[in-house]
Amino acid sequence: MTNRILFMLMLIGGLTAPLFAYPVFVMDLLCFALFACAFNLLLGYAGLLSFGHAAFFGGAAYITGYVTKEWGFSPLLGILAGTGFTLVLGGIFGFLAIRRQGIYFAMVTLALAQIVYFLALQMPFTGGENGLQGIPRGELFGFIDLNHSLTMYYFVFTIFLIGFGIIYRTIHSPFGEVLQAIRENESRALSLGYDVERFKLLAFVISATLAGLAGATKAIVFQFAALTNAHWQTSGEVILMTLVGGLGTVFGPVVGAITVGALSHELSAFGSWVQVILGTIFVVCVMVFRRGIVGEVLRLVNRKKD
């Protein structure tokens, strides 16, 4: 019930957002919201902390940018190419990372993501520190011009809804239940006969692919694949968004992405102080606010019911 109300609110909010906010800014938030939802699937529901999700977000952006710019792919095909790339990359990273558990898992993903970062910095087609610029927005299905910002906005919102729907279905499927069982007690899930490694790997691949979808979309929106998107700080940012909004809640990452995104936007005039403030929020969240915004709200709602 609560989920249905929240979903309607999100839908109405998303549909009307361009009326009262700058569309490009909202599109940025939507990309990060999808990114955070994908990340939350892994940490919030499978209990796996990936510190390397920027590799998927940033990596997909480069691939999408390259195929649309150099090979003349349509925007939809370009996004699919970028997303497909992270599907494969997620498979490789996941295969390697699930060999280690807990804290090691985080370190392995971080180190693997650093390979992608250095490749993005050094390879000839990526534009080095300047990033890949001049990506065309193109036309959807050959006749819908995405250079118009409202058209682009509803295109992005549709992608967001599709990604969000996939994650919602995954969480509320038998597969999602098993993931949560693994999160709660891995040995018990194993002894019940579940192939724990395969579940973890599949969760990792889904999460990586949708993170890639978000990154690929962002590249089309901004017509730019930035090196910072592949940097470890972006991996940290998506963790923060998920944490602020509410780990392991369906809508938490969306709320978190909007909160952190809006905050960084408002504070952008303060330069490096933004980092100090984000770091402080990180510490505060970990110390006293581990349920996050949505988590706290749900707790209050449930308490009233009792």
Added chain:
Amino acid sequence: MSIQVILAQALLGLNVGVFYAMLSLGLAVIFGLLNIINFAHGAMYMLGAFIALIGYSFLEKWLGVSIQIGFWASLVIVPLLVGLLGVLIERFLLRRLYELDHIYGLLLTFGITLILQGLFSNYFNVSGTPYPGQPESLSGVVNLGFMYFPTYRLFAIVVSLIVCFATWFFIEHTKLGSRLRAGVENPDLTQAFGLNVPLMVTLTFAFGAGLAGLAGVLAAPIYSVSPLMGADLIIVVFAVVVIGGMGSIMGAILSGLALGLIEGLTKVFYPPAASTVIFFLMVLVLLFRPAGLFGKEK
């Protein structure tokens, strides 16, 4: 390619390797007792370098009194200061998280990293400030027979090696060290025997932090001091730790040294791969020996 070039790069690699060793040693010691990976370890290394730099070049300007903390004094004072910060972090923040999933410790220290890095980025150039305080007695080069090598770098290598092996000896072969190992093995039982385990935990964290601070001071005259110097390093050190495994102190030291050496040699044979070679080695280790070279999975 001459043998001199290769030897020179190997020594320079060893120079990087001792920093890897000191940092991964600190991480391993902390992980052993606290089960926490300290993401802020890189930031503490950066902090160590900055305290040395500030003490030498800026304190006089900021305070308006004639005071300058030289290199030798920094070598002692800085690890203590960084260690003190470690005490504060452990007592007031980390201690409250021990009951929870270990990833919260990682997230907390990540937040601390952002704070420290952001603070220094406000006041100092991101591209780096040179540390001018290298003592006169350590300038110049020494003749090693087969090549000339900067005296200071040799000094840094020797000091780091001494510190690393002293730490190993202390933990593996002294009475106090054996208590520490008992705390790692079984904290509750150790506490029941009347040893103050919480104090041990605090001091261990402080020691690890101090080690990072010391590495920072030693690095300051070699690399330019920058707010980002720690972050870039710590991710490599994480890979070193994954490769070596955190099961043994000696494992952390040896893998740090070896990987620094390999990175140095990669600079000779295939420079573009120098920044990623350690990560690729990590992939190989994960494929063929997932628990790490010296590791026992915890």
